[in-house]
Amino acid sequence: MNLNLTRRRFIKGVIASGAAATTTGVWVAANGAARPAGAVERMIRININGQVRTVDVAPQETLASTLRYKLGLTGTKLGCNRGECGACTVLVDDVSTYACSVLTHSVKNGRIETVEGLESADGTLHPVQQAFVEELSPQCGYCTPGQIMAAVALLRENPNPTREEARQGLSGNICRCGSYDSYLDGVMRAAQIG
Amino acid sequence: MAYMHIGKDFVPPDVNGKVTGRIKYAEDYTREGMVYARLLTSPIPHARVVNIDASEALAMDGVFGLLTADDVYPDGEPQSTGLKVLTNEPTLVGEPILALAAIDEKTAETAISKISVTFERLPFVLDPLDSLAEGGPDAYNGGNTYVFRQGFASEKWSADQVASFRAGNEPTAEPQQTFAYGDLDAALAESAFVYESAFTTAGYPHQSMEPRSAMAYWENGKLYLHGTSQSLSALADGMASIVGVPQEDFVFINEATGGGFGQRARANSIPSMAIPAKLSQKINRPVMMRVTRDEETAIGGARQGFQGWIKCGFKADGTMAAADLYIISDNGGKGGGGDAYSAADCISILYQTEAVRFRGTSIGSNTGHRGAQRGPGQNQIAAIIAPILDKAAEELGIDRLKIRQINTPQNGDIGGASRTPFTSAYMPEALKMGAEQFNLEERMARSRKRNGSKVTGIGIGQGYHNAGRSGMDGIVRLTADGRLKVHNGVGNLGTYSYASTSRAAAEVLQMPWERVDIVTGRTDRNLPITSPQDGSNSIFTNTRTNYGAAMDLLGKMKEIAAMELGGDAADYDIGDERVFKAAAPSEGMTFAEIAQKGISLGGKFTGESDLPEELNDFTKISVSRLAGDSLMGIYHDAPHNNNPPGFTVTFTEIEMDVETGKYDIVDMVTIGDCGTVVHPQGLKNQLVGGAVWGIGLAGYERHLYDPQNGLPASTGYWQSKIPTMMDTPAKIKTGWVDLPDPENPVGARGIGEPAMGAVAAALASAISDSLEGHLFNAAPVTADMIINHVAGVTSEAVPLAQNNFRG
Numbered sequence A: 001m002n003l004n005l006t007r008r009r010f011i012k013g014v015i016a017s018g019a020a021a022t023t024t025g026v027w028v029a030a031n032g033a034a035r036p037a038g039a040v041e042r043m044i045r046i047n048i049n050g051q052v053r054t055v056d057v058a059p060q061e062t063l064a065s066t067l068r069y070k071l072g073l074t075g076t077k078l079g080c081n082r083g084e085c086g087a088c089t090v091l092v093d094d095v096s097t098y099a100c101s102v103l104t105h106s107v108k109n110g111r112i113e114t115v116e117g118l119e120s121a122d123g124t125l126h127p128v129q130q131a132f133v134e135e136l137s138p139q140c141g142y143c144t145p146g147q148i149m150a151a152v153a154l155l156r157e158n159p160n161p162t163r164e165e166a167r168q169g170l171s172g173n174i175c176r177c178g179s180y181d182s183y184l185d186g187v188m189r190a191a192q193i194g
Numbered sequence B: 001m002a003y004m005h006i007g008k009d010f011v012p013p014d015v016n017g018k019v020t021g022r023i024k025y026a027e028d029y030t031r032e033g034m035v036y037a038r039l040l041t042s043p044i045p046h047a048r049v050v051n052i053d054a055s056e057a058l059a060m061d062g063v064f065g066l067l068t069a070d071d072v073y074p075d076g077e078p079q080s081t082g083l084k085v086l087t088n089e090p091t092l093v094g095e096p097i098l099a100l101a102a103i104d105e106k107t108a109e110t111a112i113s114k115i116s117v118t119f120e121r122l123p124f125v126l127d128p129l130d131s132l133a134e135g136g137p138d139a140y141n142g143g144n145t146y147v148f149r150q151g152f153a154s155e156k157w158s159a160d161q162v163a164s165f166r167a168g169n170e171p172t173a174e175p176q177q178t179f180a181y182g183d184l185d186a187a188l189a190e191s192a193f194v195y196e197s198a199f200t201t202a203g204y205p206h207q208s209m210e211p212r213s214a215m216a217y218w219e220n221g222k223l224y225l226h227g228t229s230q231s232l233s234a235l236a237d238g239m240a241s242i243v244g245v246p247q248e249d250f251v252f253i254n255e256a257t258g259g260g261f262g263q264r265a266r267a268n269s270i271p272s273m274a275i276p277a278k279l280s281q282k283i284n285r286p287v288m289m290r291v292t293r294d295e296e297t298a299i300g301g302a303r304q305g306f307q308g309w310i311k312c313g314f315k316a317d318g319t320m321a322a323a324d325l326y327i328i329s330d331n332g333g334k335g336g337g338g339d340a341y342s343a344a345d346c347i348s349i350l351y352q353t354e355a356v357r358f359r360g361t362s363i364g365s366n367t368g369h370r371g372a373q374r375g376p377g378q379n380q381i382a383a384i385i386a387p388i389l390d391k392a393a394e395e396l397g398i399d400r401l402k403i404r405q406i407n408t409p410q411n412g413d414i415g416g417a418s419r420t421p422f423t424s425a426y427m428p429e430a431l432k433m434g435a436e437q438f439n440l441e442e443r444m445a446r447s448r449k450r451n452g453s454k455v456t457g458i459g460i461g462q463g464y465h466n467a468g469r470s471g472m473d474g475i476v477r478l479t480a481d482g483r484l485k486v487h488n489g490v491g492n493l494g495t496y497s498y499a500s501t502s503r504a505a506a507e508v509l510q511m512p513w514e515r516v517d518i519v520t521g522r523t524d525r526n527l528p529i530t531s532p533q534d535g536s537n538s539i540f541t542n543t544r545t546n547y548g549a550a551m552d553l554l555g556k557m558k559e560i561a562a563m564e565l566g567g568d569a570a571d572y573d574i575g576d577e578r579v580f581k582a583a584a585p586s587e588g589m590t591f592a593e594i595a596q597k598g599i600s601l602g603g604k605f606t607g608e609s610d611l612p613e614e615l616n617d618f619t620k621i622s623v624s625r626l627a628g629d630s631l632m633g634i635y636h637d638a639p640h641n642n643n644p645p646g647f648t649v650t651f652t653e654i655e656m657d658v659e660t661g662k663y664d665i666v667d668m669v670t671i672g673d674c675g676t677v678v679h680p681q682g683l684k685n686q687l688v689g690g691a692v693w694g695i696g697l698a699g700y701e702r703h704l705y706d707p708q709n710g711l712p713a714s715t716g717y718w719q720s721k722i723p724t725m726m727d728t729p730a731k732i733k734t735g736w737v738d739l740p741d742p743e744n745p746v747g748a749r750g751i752g753e754p755a756m757g758a759v760a761a762a763l764a765s766a767i768s769d770s771l772e773g774h775l776f777n778a779a780p781v782t783a784d785m786i787i788n789h790v791a792g793v794t795s796e797a798v799p800l801a802q803n804n805f806r807g
């Protein structure tokens, strides 16, 4: 496992994308219909959950906005919209990434995975999802998609983490309900059944 | 007792939606033609709106309309400290002044930037004691406090009185509120050890993970509101009247809520949801109002901070003879609460104190909205009192566990201001169980031992909350296909109590869980009224209602069987989804046959007549809509007597680094006494979730305001210091006493709030232990306070400062 890589690539990604988080956290990028006069907009093709989708993305639009408001993938949640909580965590080329803090244009060549892409076509849950059900890891559930994506990223790099490594791997995801213990139980179970 | 469902784990029906992302929170919905509202909020802490000029904004393309306080309150704003829908008299930064709807949020923001609002700036205050001092600014227009049924008032002390209090002395001014029992002077005179000190606890925001976004539309005269709530039907009941729509024309949709810790329990704690409802009515379009983290921080509620003074007396045998408290509680810019009273009540209950006096005054400050937050009052004081108990033990030469055992509440005891008996109380058993699981004796040998810069601290904590109301309603139905429908109005905030309390009905009818449907999520599914889901209530309250409704249904089922097969209802028994003659089990009817017969009979069997007289109006509407098409069980729960307590005890070991003021929580064991366990995994989640909150209260959480301009410096998670996974133990061990409470049909009592208080207390106790028993008399105790203490540096913070750094 290389957690430094995850963190470094995340930070580099944010810098490259021009830091999408605003100080006020206002969701202004949500609607393609509102275009500032003269702004450039492009139809882009992005690979989401293994499917190539064509979508009209404003230059300043965050990945979270594109997913939630353009593509209807509302499983990705917004808790803060400014890189504090991890509720919006998705995977970009297997790296857990805060979707609220990266511009869609900056990851358009990447392979994006959201919580909606984990279940198999026959409805079988991903081992992390299954383990989270069995351990009743979620409380309110609002941070859960982010916790799941962080856990999936961790287990791909390190299929048999220690509890301490799991704790480090999920440390970028806040849970206000305080279900950390149950999420860690879920990750450890997922490592067993995965 | 051998139960079929109670005490067994199960998969609540919403978990799959939570792990797949399919379950919808308010902001996940869209509606054809939906437009977007943005808020203009107050940029200054205390002001009066003199004029709003929105002409340029309203002339913009894509702008649909504006909502102001004048629209919401045509007869003037209510004169109280309560949170308003919108206001012309803001008393905190971030309070909503107006909302504007446009084709998208960018247009709405641009339009809002073109609105000119003229504010008259008014004096503001951040620290209640500054307001209390003669000549100090008042947070509200009309005073610095609010007296129930009387209105605003101004409470003032002399400058000397305030200075004396800040210096740590007993306040001398007349308090607003008091309670007392026992002979305090005699109790203090009998005490071998008396401890006296001023103390502070910080205010801090709730920060539920889901911001309070809401979407509303009107259709055929009905209002549909997608919102967020801890208490589905109880909140809907109040929200209908805030919006001004008859209950029967209001549909509240709330499948899931992204966390609720007190400020989504009642409509008046979340009136902002009325904004899209009112705006939608005005412009005749669906309106989505997304709330940002900053906005959530301002209006999402905050815990009341305390500026207090405490004096405790202990007899030579360790008995807590006296507790004397004087607390100034911070009402913030809006809201308030009874935290201070509850704090004194909690000491009386947890330590069975022989004489208690409480004096308290609530004073406003132009800071975040205040209201109940997980264990309001009980949990702040838990972190203050635990190190005092340790100090008493040390001074009197008594073991730290022993002093808690000497003072423990137990079965048959009474407690609190009202001197009410417990329904049951098993704190002694919880203390014993926890001490054994933690291996306390062996660990105590490590207490205060130093290894390099690390010192071991051992902590013991106890938490309490009154955990059960009654007087609510239940509805269950048996449909023609023999399935059981449990209508549950409890909100879905993550405790799974909407599901676990439904199992009481399944238990009565011995119904396989897969044959049970929980009907919830939106009020047009016809739900009974419940208590607001706050105060650790749901398990006690709604197992009573669901059990009662199922018993009513069972009685009707047996009556129908007797009508069909002869004999008396009492001759019948149930099992395997059949009603049969106890003496001749082969003679019976299936549940489906019983339901079909009941439907054909109608009348009382189908909810068309003979309803319980005391049924609440909200429930009556639901019953009238359901009547006729199923066999119904309907129940009004008569109020119970006595206090069903929730108790928790926690033991913890920390490793304090005295060079950095940071510590690792090496181990933690937390044990609940909450009657019979209904849902073990749900209880475990409450215990570990409460633990994280307790760690936040004792060690981290606070909010800060800039003293010059009154601007909040804490506007999100980071600055509020809510605990992350790295601040909490890698494993929290949990357990429970699991002894039944006699006033609940399945033996259950609540736990959510004491689960936090015990951990806050244990951590405060461990921090103190690691520093040679030093008492900070503060919560949180932060790293800078610890290193200042170790270095012998006196803090430059104003003593007892509130909403700012404290010493």
Ligand code: FES
Pocket: A077, A078, A079, A080, A081, A082, A083, A084, A085, A086, A087, A088, A089, A098, A099, A100, A101
């Ligand atoms: S919503 Fe992206 S980090 Fe909080």
Ligand code: FES
Pocket: A138, A139, A140, A141, A142, A143, A144, A174, A175, A176, A177, A178, A179, B209, B258, B259, B494
């Ligand atoms: S489960 Fe509620 S925020 Fe994590």
